[in-house]
């Protein structure tokens with residue numbers, strides 16, 4: 047280290063040298079955890095493979111260096127088969143970072159080292175962050191780090207990233223690797239392969255348009271392995287067609303198998319020398335998985351956990367909601383009564399406090415929900431729940447791998463739809479994107495909590511639970527429908543890697559809760575504020591004479607225009623307006639109802655205002671909840687859907703389809719309910 | 727090896743008795759719960775089911791039922807001579823989770839009724855929120871203490887390690 051420090055001092059003072067660093071590695075090894083520790087940013091962390099699906103850059107100062115660090119999606123190899131893997135591969139191959147930090151899961155050494163061989167083949171300067179040392183120790187296994195490092199010629203830093211152990215050593219290792227050249231790894235292929243590689247390389251050097259710094263041996267190996275993306279790459283460099291033809295004729299499938307085998311041989315020779323397995327054959331994770339992924343018990347346990355979660359959310363948040371409701375009711379009354387300029391009092395009292403208050407009283411349940419979700423994500427249970435449900439999907443002739451995106455949809459559908467990038471098959475991915483909006487996101491919960499709480503008393507938690515289940519069922523049915531019609535074909539085989547269980551950390555769950563909850567608050571202060579002001583304006587126009595929120599306002603004109611379509615669902619024009627505005631953001635359903643109904647200038651909160659209003663009762667509120675659950679996703683979801691499917695056709699399909707489905711279900715609920723005598 | 731055989735044998739009887747108690751309680755609560763729903767929907771306030779001080783509910787009963795099933799499945803795994811520690815652990819963790827949950831609900835009910843004085847809580851008494859599973863808590867608590875070695879992660883790992 048001393049020598050290195052001297053080197054650094056030679057560099058003229060003040061000017062920073064910037065180093066480009068990539069954080070690469072297999073999925074779920076802790077890349078984002080390391081990234082956050084290094085940069086102080088807050089990339090999402092979760093205990094399942096495929097959390098990160100986009101690259102993210104962050105900076106860190108270290109001695110005289112400015113480290114520019116990029117967190118990448120996880121990848122098993124450099125021949126990418128899904129979109130997230132492509133992102134990682136393209137960054138490593140084409141952006142040529144100066145140092146690649148590979149995060150290796152110490153408890154899964156052999157498979158992780160496979161990626162190392164590919165990184166080295168590419169000619170990257172690699173540092174290994176040997177993460178999850180705590181889990182290794184827990185299993186009773188051990189790795190001789192020193193020996194491993196000399197064998198493969200790569201500096202290795204043992205780490206426990208989630209406790210920030212090893213971060214300083216990692217920085218030092220990055221610095222020294224940056225200043226030295228690293229020897230290539232000694233993987234020998236058969237004579238035939240080596241000779242062919244040379245032949246290919248000899249052709250490659252004669253092609254001037256290939257970037258000079260590109261590793262030709264790597265390229266030759268890819269050509270030999272028949273990598274299907276190579277022709278496109280060569281075309282991009284405008285290599286002549288005749289050359290491309292000549293080069294690709296070298297590819298053979300036997301070569302690919304042999305190359306992979308040689309790499310694994312090399313790896314297992316080394317691991318046998320440095321890795322000592324603990325006596326454990328069966329780990330605690332295995333014992334628990336026997337139960338929670340059990341053929342018969344798996345799904346009941348999942349449903350039980352979900353039901354319990356809603357009970358928890360409800361129990362914890364009700365008292366807080368009551369307090370907030372009381373406060374806003376009092377505030378609205380105060381404003382309306384005491385501000386002399388009538389329209390201003392109404393804007394502040396009815397519009398902003400009424401509407402915004404209606405959204406803000408749901409801060410407690412939303413935060414609690416996010417808290418529970420991140421506990422489930424971090425413990426590793428979410429991956430099991432997804433596994434169990436995926437197995438069920440496979441039984442229906444559908445593909446697995448849908449349920450992690452679906453369960454993430456309980457938080458927000460936007461990141462959930464992005465997370466489908468880790469699906470390999472394109473059709474599977476389309477189906478998974480299209481069914482995602484039926485998973486009830488956090489923004490829909492206020493509608494459920496408010497109306498279930500008002501009209502279903504002690505069963506409120508159960509009603510909400512049933513709504514979420516309805517969402518899952520509709521999603522599965524839609525998937526079956528899509529698979530039978532537009533997306534025929536076989537789906538990719540179902541293999542899923544289950545992460546190890548971690549004891550969830552209260553602190554990180556609280557941070558995750560706050561981060562996601564903050565978005566809700568931010569939305570309340572921006573888009574929802576504007577939305578409720580807009581609704582207030584329409585509810586007060588035309589100026590002078592009309593009763594606020596009454597039948598002669600502009601708002602009523604819009605609502606009554608559409609009302610006939612919704613009358614069979616039991617909605618009056620005010621609900622119709624709220625649902626229309628809700629397209630912007632689903633929180634606005636409650637926000638606008640708050641503005642219209644709650645803003646009667648009384649000292650009551652929105653709850654009592656709705657109870658006192660004749661337009662709401664158990665049955666139509668149930669059909670309203672069903673409609674809100676299923677109808678058109680919000681604007682943000684439409685946007686991300688367009689981006690991820692790359693198709694307006696499917697995006698519009700989703701909008702129309704979900705709204706029709708919502709109408710049908712709400713219709714059924716209202717009409718059957720009325721027949722049974724539950725009507726007004 | 728020795729220790730493992732001991733553990734497996736040791737948990738066979740507890741698993742069976744625990745599961746039977748839970749299953750019987752669950753079935754009883756489900757049946758009474760159905761009566762209760764019937765009485766509520768017909769608004770029969772004088773119905774005998776309303777005389778039960780701790781109101782039965784179907785969903786809370788299902789949680790007891792599933793925990794019972796998990797332990798029962800564990801018992802059969804034991805009989806086949808396999809390791810059933812996972813079943814004991816998962817059942818116990820879920821049971822304790824729900825007991826804590828219902829105690830929490832009880833506390834918030836107390837708060838809603840006496841501190842906030844909410845209208846919905848006018849006729850409410852503490853008994854109304856005493857869920858059946860709370861009375862069953864000695865069983866999972868006993869399991870948790872007795873089999874702490876493998877019930878709670880991270881401590882006395884030799885139980886888990888052995889197979």
Ligand SMILES: Nc1nc2c(ncn2[C@@H]2O[C@H](COP(=O)(O)OP(=O)(O)OP(=O)(O)O)[C@@H](O)[C@H]2O)c(=O)[nH]1
Nearest residue numbers: 074075076077078079092096097098120178206207
């Ligand atoms: N026990 C233990 N857990 C860790 C360690 N480092 C990270 N984790 C946990 O491992 C899980 C995965 O961490 P991430 O940082 O999301 O992993 P990633 O490599 O970015 O995953 P992808 O983005 O899905 O590829 C999280 O639950 C972390 O809290 C560690 O050193 N020890």
Ligand SMILES: [Mg+2]
Nearest residue numbers: 077078097098
């Ligand atoms: Mg990540």
